[in-house]
Amino acid sequence: xxxxxxxxxxxxxxxxxxxxxxxxxxxxxxxxxxxxxxxxxxxxxxxxxxxxxxxxxxxxxxxxxxxxxxxxxxxxxxxxxxxxxxxxx
Numbered sequence: 769x770x771x772x773x774x775x776x777x778x779x780x781x782x783x784x785x786x787x788x789x790x791x792x793x794x795x796x797x798x799x800x801x802x803x804x805x806x807x808x809x810x811x812x813x814x815x816x817x818x819x820x821x822x823x824x825x826x827x828x829x830x831x832x833x834x835x836x837x838x839x840x841x842x843x844x845x846x847x848x849x850x851x852x853x854x855x856x857x
Contacts, residue, residue, distance in 0.1 A: 792836075799832055800824045 769777075784790050804820030815823075 795836070796829075796832075799828070803828065 800817070800821050803824040804815060804817060807815045807820055807823065
């Protein structure tokens with residue numbers, strides 16, 4: 769692999785890491801891992817990722833995504849806070 773190819777590969781990886789889609793994937797994966805841990809603790813044995821994934825999708829994904837969209841939407845549309853002492857009179 770040439771240095772130019774390595775540079776392109778590196779910038780592609782950085783682009784993916786910065787992408788909203790990848791960030792959402794990581795957030796969802798984290799929720800699934802939390803669900804796996806909680807279910808494994810509740811049942812007393814490791815339920816495994818696949819079972820936790822399917823259970824989380826069935827029980828929690830829709831609500832989690834709706835809450836996440838609302839949370840992200842509010843953070844994007846929330847008005848900027850005014851500096852202290854600059855209140856309108």
